[in-house]
Amino acid sequence: xxxxxxxxxxxxxxxxxxxxxxxxxxxxxxxxxxxxxxxxxxxxxxxxxxxxxxxxxxxxxxxxxxxxxxxxxxxxxxxxxxxxxxxxxxxxxxxxxxxxxxxxxxxxxx
Amino acid sequence: xxxxxxxxxxxxxxxxxxxxxxxxxxxxxxxxxxxxxxxxxxxxxxxxxxxxxxxxxxxxxxxxxxxxxxxxxxxxxxxxxxxxxxxxxxxxxxxxxxxxxxxxxxxxxxxxxxxxxxx
Numbered sequence: 185x186x187x188x189x190x191x192x193x194x195x196x197x198x199x200x201x202x203x204x205x206x207x208x209x210x211x212x213x214x215x216x217x218x219x220x221x222x223x224x225x226x227x228x229x230x231x232x233x234x235x236x237x238x239x240x241x242x243x244x245x246x247x248x249x250x251x252x253x254x255x256x257x258x259x260x261x262x263x264x265x266x267x268x269x270x271x272x273x274x275x276x277x278x279x280x281x282x283x284x285x286x287x288x289x290x291x292x293x294x
Numbered sequence: 295x296x297x298x299x300x301x302x303x304x305x306x307x308x309x310x311x312x313x314x315x316x317x318x319x320x321x322x323x324x325x326x327x328x329x330x331x332x333x334x335x336x337x338x339x340x341x342x343x344x345x346x347x348x349x350x351x352x353x354x355x356x357x358x359x360x361x362x363x364x365x366x367x368x369x370x371x372x373x374x375x376x377x378x379x380x381x382x383x384x385x386x387x388x389x390x391x392x393x394x395x396x397x398x399x400x401x402x403x404x405x406x407x408x409x410x411x412x413x
Contacts, residue, residue: 200390221401222339229389229406230331230339235399277398281344281353283329288338 188274188286195292201262204289208255218256218277219257221250224288225270234259261291269293296320298390299365303407310380310411316373316390316404324349324368328392329400330375334387340386343375357383380411392400 189207196202208216219237222230232241237257238250247263261268274286296350302314314330330342343364352364363376363397373390391400 197339202339206340210408218398220397222400224339229403230391230400231403232397232399235394235397235401240395240400241397271338275339275400281351282355283341283344285339 187269187278187284188276188287190274190289192243192287193292195294196261196264197294198232198264198266200264201260202264202291204234204259204261204274204291205216206257206259206286208276216252216255216276218223219250221259222273222275223268223270224273225267230273261292264293266293298392298402298404300388300390300404300407303388303409305410305412306380307413308381308411311376311378312380312409314375314377314388314407314409316375318371318373318392319350321392321402322368323366323371323373327395328364328366328373329391329393330362330364330373331389331391331400333389333406334386342388345373347395348407377409380409382411385409385411 194202221234223233224230233244233248234250237252249260251258272289297319299317306312329344332342333398344353345364361379366373387406389406390404392402394401
């Protein structure tokens with residue numbers, strides 16, 4: 185059982201916005217300020233899309249944004265596009281010097 | 295171009311051993327903390343192991359501790375995962391990933407290599 189809980193699936197229509205949550209359930213989580221998010225289209229390797237809550241690596245569209253409140257981090261994708269359909273994962277560093285991933289959320293763009 | 299390329303995946307019998315390799319190019323592997331992350335087909339990502347940039351520390355997920363060993367060879371700019379006592383639960387795609395210490399995130403990923411544990 186993952187120490188980070190994500191909804192199994194979310195969906196939205198092109199142009200709409202969706203939000204994916206990532207809630208920590210373990211005291212082992214070091215700091216929610218260090219949450220990062222990854223996008224994994226089918227059959228491909230994960231790709232970093234947000235780090236330290238709301239920072240985007242070069243090349244990631246500003247349609248992707250993040251936030252944090254208490255032990256819950258959130259990824260918001262605005263102006264949904266068909267190519268956004270993928271699995272999304274959050275991850276955090278733990279106090280035991282290990283890392284943990286959320287269970288993943290499948291985004292369907294209807 | 296910064297790149298990670300995994301190799302070594304195979305079909306192995308339960309109880310067997312395997313060594314995965316991850317060749318880095320475009321950067322010096324020894325300057326970074328490196329990780330192995332695995333993914334059972336159709337399931338989520340699972341962090342498996344890391345070796346710190348200085349090579350002094352290694353950490354493992356409980357599910358692989360005592361059976362897997364992470365190592366690296368600076369002369370070959372490569373990362374390895376030595377896997378022993380394999381079980382069917384270890385069947386997965388194995389990715390190596392680079393940790394960006396300034397970002398606390400995995401900024402470079404390989405394409406993955408498939409390990410199948412089956413009799």
